[in-house]
Every structure is written in structure tokens, then in C-alpha cells.
Amino acid sequence: MDKKLKIYIGLLVLIVLGIFYVESVKPKEINWYPSYAAKHKIPYGTYVLHKEMPSLFPKSEVKDVYQNPYVYLKDDKNNGTYFFLDNKVNFDKDELNQLLEFAERGNDVFIATNGIHLDTLQIQTSYLTTSAFEEKAYQKMSNPIFGGKEYHFDRDFSKLYFSEVDTLNTTVLGELVVRNENDSIISKKPNFIKVNHGQGNFYLHTFPQAFTNYNMLLDSNYEYVANVLSYLNNQQKNETGAGGGSNSRSAILWDTYYKTGKSRITSPMHYILSTKSLKWAYYIGLIGVLFFIIFKGKRNQRLIPVITPLKNQTLAFTRTIANMYYEKSDHKNIAEHKINYFLEYIRIKYRLSTLNIDERFYKNLANRSGNSEEKVVTLFKKIEQIQLKSSITEEDLVALNKAIEDFKAYKKQ
Incomplete structure (x- = not known):
């Protein structure tokens, strides 16, 4: 190996080591992906809420449901409050029918999402737009018992509200309040409602970001989440149970099927690259193979004979x-x-x-x-x-x- 080649290899090693060092010491970028997964501690994960659910519902058992509603609710012994929380929740016809039957027999369904179609419950949603130069959006509980306190979420979000509801069976529980630069209210729309269905209820919320890690740890916004979930807490059949005996314990059925950030392993390479330690091991292995080819190939390469071109x-x-x-x-x-x-x-x-x-x-x-x-x-x-x-x-x-x-x-x- 000549001196020039050694210099090039040394420079390559220094560059690789420099890249490793920079990657290891640079601040990790904040991941704003709307995961809503209970295992994720990123801003839009729900790790904090999922961990606090047992304290919010001390008399209820929190169960993670990994199946779609149609499969899980085939067993009519599953009762309690079915808790859906995600960026988008779209049920197919069979799943929706199972949820309707689930509510009819005295259970509750809680859905917090930025987009859902439930024509059966006669509700419609729309996006709120204003002409204010600077506006701030607040979440507020409608019941005066909560003191009329408004909670601010300091990141942009789609201002979805319920534009049409069945007034005979619907109760407005919360509102989206929009103020202008002068702090004057320019719009107030319902964004949290309860729809009676059979012996149970549907609780629908158009602001799922309120239940994420970021909002739960922002100022006193956790109070708003506790206020919203208190309606579920008051509806628990702690003594008789929904469809059960006097000793049955109601459950919070935490949906993990409809989650944008749920675990998906599409290929072995996807699994390797999605895990930090395996990813770096893979890269180091590739670099090792490259060095092997350089040194081993140069050592064992057969001489290429010089072929004298034919004379003219x-x-x-x-x-x-x-x-x-x-x-x-x-x-x-x-x-x-x-x-x-x-x-x-x-x-x-x-x-x-x-x-x-x-x-x-x-x-x-x-x-x-x-x-x-x-x-x-x-x-x-x-x-x-x-x-x-x-x-x-x-x-x-x-x-x-x-x-x-x-x-x-x-x-x-």
C-alpha cells in the first residue's frame, strides 16, 4: 500500500468518525408527528394520558384494545367506555353498527378526532374560519360548574366544530372560543357534545390535541382534560355495571387499533432502520464491509496481463x-x-x-x-x-x- 492511499484512507476514517460525533452530540429534533399512540413520549403522543387513566378512573379497569371494534365487540360481555383518540377515525359500516349496539345496551363511546363521519347520529362538522388578523383559540367547558375557564393551545390546529346536531338527543358540553387581537370573542362554536343513543351515549370531541403529551404538560391544560373525562367518570356503572352483575367492574377500553402511530413492521429493513441502535449497527457493518473490500481486494487481486495492441x-x-x-x-x-x-x-x-x-x-x-x-x-x-x-x-x-x-x-x- 503506497503512502498516498494511506492518506486517503485516514481521511475517510476521520470523516466517518466526525459524522458519528456530530450525530451523537447534536440536539435531537422535536418530532411533531401526530402519533396519538400510548407508548410515544413525543409531543403528539398520549403516553401521559394513558399513564394517568387509572388515577382518573380509580374504580375502572383500563384495557388496551388491539382489535377493530367489529371483532372486539362481537363478544357482548365487553362493556364499559370505548375510548377512541386519533387524528382521523373512520369506521366502516360493520364497525359502526357494532358501536351503536354497544351504546344501546348502556355503554359509552368517547371519540376525539379531527375528522369523523357519523351520519347515523345526525351530526355534521365544519371548519371555522375568521377574518381576524390575529386570533387565538380557546377550549371551554359549557357547564358553569367548571367556572368558565378557558384553556389555550399555543400551536396551530384545524378549528373543527359541530355545525349540525340532533337537538333532541344532543347536549353541548364544550365550546371552541376564538378571540381577536383585542381579546374580544369573535366566534363560539360547540366542539364537545354528548349524543344519547339507546341506554348509552356517544361523547364526541373535535380537538384530539387536547389529550396529547404536549397539551397535558402545558400550563394547567391538564385540568381541561380532567373536566372532559369527568363526564365519563360520572357515567360509570360502578355498582351494577353495564350489562353485568352487582360486582362487575366497568372498564375503559383504550383503542390502540385506530392510531396513526401504531406499530407497523412492513419489512425487516424497516424494523432495523426504525431502531436507533440497530440502525447504527447496520451502518457500521456497511462501513466495515467497505474497508474489507478495499484492503482484502487490493491484497488478493490477480495481476491483469498487459495486452499489446496489434500493430498497424x-x-x-x-x-x-x-x-x-x-x-x-x-x-x-x-x-x-x-x-x-x-x-x-x-x-x-x-x-x-x-x-x-x-x-x-x-x-x-x-x-x-x-x-x-x-x-x-x-x-x-x-x-x-x-x-x-x-x-x-x-x-x-x-x-x-x-x-x-x-x-x-x-x-x-
């Missing part, structure tokens, strides 16, 4: 003829070479033997070359005359060359 024999032949002509003026020798080259030309181009130069040969050559038989005979008579002479003049050589070139030129026409 045509150029050598031309130089030989030129020397003979200009230096020695050996016209006879030049003519002999010219004749031999011409006979070789006939053998290759027209596939004719030149051993016997007779009438049959003249006829075949005339037919294949396109020249007249008379022209062919005249040319070969001239060749024969030159071959019989011991020496020839320059004029004889020029005449021979012209006759041969005329013969070839006719073929090219």
Missing part, C-alpha cells in the same frame, strides 16, 4: 512500398507486390481461385465483378506481360496500377 500492418506495408519506390525505384518488385495483392483481393472478394487463369476464370470474374469479359482479359494479359519481363519502366507500373484501379472502380459504381 497496413501502415508498415505502405511504408515498405514507398521506400522501394522512392529510394530503389524497383518497379518490377513493386509490380509483383501489386499483382499479388490484386490476386488476393480477387480470392477474398469474389471467392475465385487464381491457380488457373483460363477462359473459365475470365468469364466467372467478369460475371462476379460486373466488368466486361474483354476488360478482364486485357487486364490479365497486361499482368502476364509484366510477369514475363525482367524489368519494367515507370510507365508500365503506372499503366498496371491504372488498369487495376479501373477494374476495382467499376465494382464500386
Whole structure:
């Protein structure tokens, strides 16, 4: 290994080590992905709420449900409050029917999402827009018992509210309040409602961000979450249970199926790259293989033989003829070479033997070359005359060359 290669490898190692160092010491970027998964501690995860659920519902059991509602609610022994929390929740027809039956027999369904379609409950949602130059949105409970306190979420979000509801079966529990730069209320819309259905209820909320880690730890916003969930707490059938005996314990059924950030392993490589330790192990392994190829390949590489390119024999032949002509003026020798080259030309181009130069040969050559038989005979008579002479003049050589070139030129026409 030469000195120059060692310098390059050393620089490569320093660059790789520098990249590792920078990656290890630089501040980790905040992940604002709307996960809503209970295992995630990122701002839009729900790790804090999930951990606090047992304290918010001390008389209830918190169960994680990993199946879709249609499969899980097939067993009618599953009762309590089905808790849905995600960016978007869209049930298919069978799932919605199961949830409706679940509520009809005295259970509750809580859904906090930025988008949902529940035409069966006769509700519609819309997005609130205002003309205020600077606006702030607040969440507020409607019941005066909560003191009318407003809670502010300091990040942008879609201001979804309930534009149409079934007034006979719906109760407004919370509102979205929008204020302008002068702190004056410019809009107030319902964003938390209760819809009666059978013996149970649907609790619908259009601001799922309120239940995320970021909002729970922002100022006193956890109070708002506790106020919202207090409606569920008051509805627990702690003594008789929904559809159960006197000793049954109601449950909070925490949905983990409808979660944007739920665990998905689409491929082994996806799993490796999604885990920090495995990802760096994979990269280090690739770098190790690269070094192995560089050093091992250079050590064991077989020598590549040097192939000398073929010499240009045509150029050598031309130089030989030129020397003979200009230096020695050996016209006879030049003519002999010219004749031999011409006979070789006939053998290759027209596939004719030149051993016997007779009438049959003249006829075949005339037919294949396109020249007249008379022209062919005249040319070969001239060749024969030159071959019989011991020496020839320059004029004889020029005449021979012209006759041969005329013969070839006719073929090219």
C-alpha cells in the first residue's frame, strides 16, 4: 500500500468518525408527528394520558384494545367506555353498527378526532374560519360548574366544530372560543357534545390535541382534560355495571387499533432502520464491509496481463512500398507486390481461385465483378506481360496500377 492511499484512507476514517460525533452530540429534533399512540413520549403522543387513566378512573379497569371494534365487540360481555383518540377515525359500516349496539345496551363511546363521519347520529362538522388578523383559540367547558375557564393551545390546529346536531338527543358540553387581537370573542362554536343513543351515549370531541403529551404538560391544560373525562367518570356503572352483575367492574377500553402511530413492521429493513441502535449497527457493518473490500481486494487481486495492441500492418506495408519506390525505384518488385495483392483481393472478394487463369476464370470474374469479359482479359494479359519481363519502366507500373484501379472502380459504381 503506497503512502498516498494511506492518506486517503485516514481521511475517510476521520470523516466517518466526525459524522458519528456530530450525530451523537447534536440536539435531537422535536418530532411533531401526530402519533396519538400510548407508548410515544413525543409531543403528539398520549403516553401521559394513558399513564394517568387509572388515577382518573380509580374504580375502572383500563384495557388496551388491539382489535377493530367489529371483532372486539362481537363478544357482548365487553362493556364499559370505548375510548377512541386519533387524528382521523373512520369506521366502516360493520364497525359502526357494532358501536351503536354497544351504546344501546348502556355503554359509552368517547371519540376525539379531527375528522369523523357519523351520519347515523345526525351530526355534521365544519371548519371555522375568521377574518381576524390575529386570533387565538380557546377550549371551554359549557357547564358553569367548571367556572368558565378557558384553556389555550399555543400551536396551530384545524378549528373543527359541530355545525349540525340532533337537538333532541344532543347536549353541548364544550365550546371552541376564538378571540381577536383585542381579546374580544369573535366566534363560539360547540366542539364537545354528548349524543344519547339507546341506554348509552356517544361523547364526541373535535380537538384530539387536547389529550396529547404536549397539551397535558402545558400550563394547567391538564385540568381541561380532567373536566372532559369527568363526564365519563360520572357515567360509570360502578355498582351494577353495564350489562353485568352487582360486582362487575366497568372498564375503559383504550383503542390502540385506530392510531396513526401504531406499530407497523412492513419489512425487516424497516424494523432495523426504525431502531436507533440497530440502525447504527447496520451502518457500521456497511462501513466495515467497505474497508474489507478495499484492503482484502487490493491484497488478493490477480495481476491483469498487459495486452499489446496489434500493430498497424497496413501502415508498415505502405511504408515498405514507398521506400522501394522512392529510394530503389524497383518497379518490377513493386509490380509483383501489386499483382499479388490484386490476386488476393480477387480470392477474398469474389471467392475465385487464381491457380488457373483460363477462359473459365475470365468469364466467372467478369460475371462476379460486373466488368466486361474483354476488360478482364486485357487486364490479365497486361499482368502476364509484366510477369514475363525482367524489368519494367515507370510507365508500365503506372499503366498496371491504372488498369487495376479501373477494374476495382467499376465494382464500386
